Amino acid sequence: MTFTVAGTRILITGAAMGMGRLYAERAVAEGAETIILWDINKEALSDTTKALRVHADNTQEIVPMLVDIGQRTAIEKAAANVMENHGGVDIIINNAGVVRGTYFWEHENERDTEFIMKINALAPMFITHEFLSGMISGMRPSRIVNIASAAGTLSNPKMSVYASSKWALIGWSDSVRLELKQQGHDNVKVTTVCPSYIATGMFEGVKGPLMTPIMQPEYVVNRVWHAMTAGKPMLMLPWTVHLSKVLKGILPQSWFDAIAGNVFGVYNTMDKFTGRK
Numbered sequence: 362m363t364f365t366v367a368g369t370r371i372l373i374t375g376a377a378m379g380m381g382r383l384y385a386e387r388a389v390a391e392g393a394e395t396i397i398l399w400d401i402n403k404e405a406l407s408d409t410t411k412a413l414r415v416h417a418d419n420t421q422e423i424v425p426m427l428v429d430i431g432q433r434t435a436i437e438k439a440a441a442n443v444m445e446n447h448g449g450v451d452i453i454i455n456n457a458g459v460v461r462g463t464y465f466w467e468h469e470n471e472r473d474t475e476f477i478m479k480i481n482a483l484a485p486m487f488i489t490h491e492f493l494s495g496m497i498s499g500m501r502p503s504r505i506v507n508i509a510s511a512a513g514t515l516s517n518p519k520m521s522v523y524a525s526s527k528w529a530l531i532g533w534s535d536s537v538r539l540e541l542k543q544q545g546h547d548n549v550k551v552t553t554v555c556p557s558y559i560a561t562g563m564f565e566g567v568k569g570p571l572m573t574p575i576m577q578p579e580y581v582v583n584r585v586w587h588a589m590t591a592g593k594p595m596l597m598l599p600w601t602v603h604l605s606k607v608l609k610g611i612l613p614q615s616w617f618d619a620i621a622g623n624v625f626g627v628y629n630t631m632d633k634f635t636g637r638k
Contacts, residue, residue, distance in 0.1 A: 364502050364550075364590045367392035372443065372450045374430055374488065375457030377405035379561040380508070383582045384454050385409065389417050395447050396421065399428040399439065399457075430457055430484040431476060440491035449495040452589070454506045455485035460563060462634035465521040474522050481526035486533055496549050497541075503549045506589050507534040511557040511602045515609065515621070519631035531555065538594055550592030554585050557602055558630070566635035571625040573601045601625075 371388045375381040376398035388396045396413065400406045410425040417423055424447070428439040443450065459480045461473045468474045485507055496503040512520050513527030531553055538551035558564050558575045569575045581598060588596040597603050605627070609617050622628040 364504065364592065365391075366452070366590065368394050369451040370395040370397070370447055370449065371452040371454070372397040372399065372488075372492070373454045373456055374399045374428075374484070376400050377402045377409045379563065380559070380578055380582060381454075381456045382409050383578055384456060384585075385413055386416070387582060387586055388452075389413050389421060389423075392421070393452075394421060395424060395450075397424045397426065397443060397447070397450065399426050399430065401427065401429050403427055430488065431479040433483070433487050436484065436487045437491065440488070443492075444495070449499065450492050450503075451496070451501055452504045452506070453489060453492060454508070454589075455488060456506075456508045457484065458508065458510075458563070460520070460523045460636065462519050462523075462564075462567075462631050462636055464519060468522055477522045477526050478529075481523070482529040482533070485530060489537070493537075493549070497546045500548050504589050504592070505534075505537070505549065505551045506554060506585065507551070508554045508556075508585075509534065511555050511597065511605075514555060514597075514602065514606050515627065517631065518628055519634065527555075535594065550589075552585075552588050552593055552596060554588070554596045554598075555602055556581055556596075556598040562637040564634065565637060566633045567630050568626070568633065570601070570621075570627045570630055573599060573625075 366388060371393045373381050373384050376385050377400035385396055385398055406425050410423055413423045426439055429435045457480060459477055489505055507530055509530045510527040512524040513531045517524060534551055534553040541549050557573050558567050558569055559578055559581050560575050561578055584598060
C-alpha cells in the first residue's frame with residue numbers, strides 16, 4: 362500500500378527554522394492532520410506557527426511546543442503531552458542538529474562535546490523510544506526519519522565530535538530499521554539520511570569537496586520526503602557520498618587519505634567555517 366502523509370500526525374524537531382520549517386510546510390501542503398513542532402527558539406517557533414496556520418485548512422492542527430531536546434526529562438514530558446492530547450504520532454522527523462567547527466582539543470566538555478552528543482545522537486533515540494511502541498502496536502503505516510550526515514560516514518578535521526554524533530546516529534537508526542524488519546513490524550519504516558553540506562547557514566563558510574556542491578534545502582527536503590514515503594532505508598546525497606563510502610571500504614587508509622584530502626579536498630572543507638551567526 363502506498364504511504365501517504367494525508368491524515369497523519371507528524372512530529373518534527375528543530376521545526377522553527379531552516380530544514381525543519383520546510384518539512385513542516387511540506388506536511389501542511391500534503392494534508393497532515395496534526396503537525397507537531399518541537400523547538401527551543403520561542404520567537405522563531407511563533408513565527409513559523411503563524412505562517413503555517415495561514416496555509417493550513419480548518420481540518421489541520423498546528424501544535425507548537427517549546428522543548429529542549431537536550432534534556433531527557435523534557436522530551437519525556439513533551440512526549441507524554443503528545444500522547445495524551447493526540448494519541449501518538451505516525452511520523453517522526455528527527456531533524457534538529459548542532460555543530461561546532463573546531464579542533465577536538467578546543468571543544469569544552471560540557472558546552473560543546475556533551476551538548477552535541479545530546480542533541481545529535483541521544484535526543485533522536487529518546488524521542489523515538491517514547492513513541493515507537495505506540496507506532497508498533499497501533500499498526501498504522503508509520504515512518505521515522507533520522508537526519509544524520511555524510512560526516513557520519515567519513516572522518517574530517519574540525520568535525521570530530523559532530524562526526525562521532527552522526528556516526529552514532531547512523532548506527533542506531535539502521536539497527537532499529539533491521540530490528541523492526543526482523544520482528545515483523547512492517548508498518549514502521551526507518552529512513553536514515555546522510556547529506557553533505559546544505560545551504561541553511563548551519564555550515565556557513567564551508568567549501569564543498571570536488572564534485573560535491575553545497576545543496577539547496579528545498580532539493581534535499583524533496584529527496585528526503587520521497588525517500589520517507591517510499592520507506593527507503595538509506596538516503597545519501599549527493600552521489601559522491603556513495604563514492605567516498607565505496608573508496609573508503611576498498612582502499613588502504615593512506616591511499617584514501619591522499620585521495621580524499623589532496624584530490625577531493627574533503628579534509629579542508631571546514632577551514633573557513635563560521636557557522637550560523
